[in-house]
Structures are given as C-alpha cells and as structure tokens.
Amino acid sequence: MSHDVNDTADSIDWVKESAEFLNFIWSPFKKGFTFIRTIDVQTGVRSEHSFSADVSTHELVNFFQKHPREQYEMFFCPNAFKKNRRRLSEALPTPYAWAVVDRLEMDIFPDPYFMWDSAPEVCHAIWPFDRKISARRAEDISREIAFTFGLKMDAWRATKYLRIPLTLNNKHYVRMRNTASYNIKSNQPVPEPIADEFKYLFRYACSGREDELIETTIPDGWSHVELVYYKYFKKLSNYALSGMRHRSLYFRDRQWMIDGILHELISAGATRQEIRTVLWNNVYFLAEFGRDRTVLDEEISRKARKMKKDQS
Numbered sequence: 001m002s003h004d005v006n007d008t009a010d011s012i013d014w015v016k017e018s019a020e021f022l023n024f025i026w027s028p029f030k031k032g033f034t035f036i037r038t039i040d041v042q043t044g045v046r047s048e049h050s051f052s053a054d055v056s057t058h059e060l061v062n063f064f065q066k067h068p069r070e071q072y073e074m075f076f077c078p079n080a081f082k083k084n085r086r087r088l089s090e091a092l093p094t095p096y097a098w099a100v101v102d103r104l105e106m107d108i109f110p111d112p113y114f115m116w117d118s119a120p121e122v123c124h125a126i127w128p129f130d131r132k133i134s135a136r137r138a139e140d141i142s143r144e145i146a147f148t149f150g151l152k153m154d155a156w157r158a159t160k161y162l163r164i165p166l167t168l169n170n171k172h173y174v175r176m177r178n179t180a181s182y183n184i185k186s187n188q189p190v191p192e193p194i195a196d197e198f199k200y201l202f203r204y205a206c207s208g209r210e211d212e213l214i215e216t217t218i219p220d221g222w223s224h225v226e227l228v229y230y231k232y233f234k235k236l237s238n239y240a241l242s243g244m245r246h247r248s249l250y251f252r253d254r255q256w257m258i259d260g261i262l263h264e265l266i267s268a269g270a271t272r273q274e275i276r277t278v279l280w281n282n283v284y285f286l287a288e289f290g291r292d293r294t295v296l297d298e299e300i301s302r303k304a305r306k307m308k309k310d311q312s
Helices: 014-026 057-066 103-108 135-149 195-201 222-231 238-245 254-268 272-280 283-289 293-311
Strands: 002-004 033-040 046-052 072-076 094-102 114-119 122-133 181-183
Touching (some): 014 033, 014 057, 046 057, 222 272, 254 272, 283 293
Antiparallel strands (some): 033 072, 114 122
C-alpha cells in the first residue's frame, strides 16, 4: 500500500501520518534503538524517549496520542543505535544523509527524498543512499551539505534531532514540502538511490571506491604541504605560493591571505583533502582560527560556494 506524503494543516490525521513517516524512516534498521525528543511548550522540560528500531506504527500512534502537538514540540533522530544511548560510538550503519537547510537554495543540489518546513525559510531534509554506510561516513556527507548549504553547522551529526513532520514549532506548522511515495510495510527497501549525484556534488566527502573509507586524518607538517605546493606550482601565483610557505605573519590581513590561497587552490583543481592539508599547516589560518577542524571545513565550503555563485 503506497501513500503520498502531502498534506494541509487541517485535513490530515497528523498522528497516523507522523507515525507512518517515522516507521518508514526507521524501517531499514532491524535492531537497535531509535529516539524521539519532546519539549513541553509550557514548562520547557525536555525528555528523551527511546524505542526499539522495529517499533510498530501502532506504538508510535499511542505515543503521539499521549503527546499532543499543541502541548509538545517533537523531534526524531533518523539513525539507530546499538545500545539505548544516542552516541556516535553506538550509531549503526545508516542509509541516509540529513541536514537543516535554507529552502531558498534547494534547487542547486539534488532534491532530497523527504523535505519539510521546520520554520519560515528553514527546511529539514533527508537523502537516501542505495545501501547502508558507516555513521561516520554519513556524517562526512551530511557535513558537506550543512557546510555548503546549511543553516546549522552542527546539523550533520549522526545524533542530530530533526523536527517530526506535521507537528508544530511554536505554532508554526511543520509541513511536508514535497510529495514522496513510500510503502508503509516495515520491510520496504530503501528508496531509489541518488548516489551518482552525491558522488558528483559531494566528491570531497564521497570516496571514489564504494568500499573505501573517507580519509579523516589531516597530514601535519611541511613535507605534506610540499607535495601540494609542487603539484600545483605552475597554476598558482607567486603570492599564493609564498603564503603557503611563510612561517611568520608577513601580511597583516590574515583572512585576505587565507581567501587568496583558497581561491587559487580551488581554481587549480585541488581536492578538499589537499586544501585541508595546506590550511591545517598554514601560519595565517592557525593565527586566525587555531586548530579547529570545523572552521577549516567551513572556510573551504564558504569559499567554494562563493566562487560558484560568482561564476553563475
């Protein structure tokens, strides 16, 4: 039995619809635990509720009936965990990527399978893969989405809570934005993949080989920078090459130098890992931001997005 996820605030049985949505999202997980968070709108008290990953629609309906959306804001984690603890170390392999994004930019990367309004101009979204991958690898891909198009920079974590569709966010209706068909049977396979589009758009997060793990270690030391330096030597200007080699702050405007190095490396076709290696060992980046991997990835994505907009 297929069902189209589309709605208006007044015409749907939100309890049943939301229960079927979560049942479908969690259906790839045959073991482990899943989680819902509630916030009492009167008291602000937060509560975390755990369920078996194979929770039935009936159980979820009962839960929602006890937690009216007018009295509670409600969130779910799209991933499952080995133990009754919502921690990355316990996260099971997942078939999803997820993000909190600006709905105005949704047309510049592959459409998510599910997308729903969380607040004005803010969407929560889920993309399916053709198979399960490690939670850490899914985080890498979700982080690339968040850093490039997202509104919340922590929304890529595997433990992240997303708002439950069809509930309320401070009286704002959390409505589905797209129509996606799914089968309400618990053994429904993961939807058709968009893996090829992901590999094109998120090529820095996705491996070229399907069974290869994402490289998360950033090489430390000049010897690693030197490999990038000489690989792109003929494509880089003298000031970028100098900025890569400097051991002291010769330029007062550190951000200007960082932007210049980023612009030239991206234009030269350097990979994200190569750019990370250069900045991680660069005196201007370290003086401006320190050893902050989150800022490192944010800066690369920010510059890449700006260059793409400037070219369009």
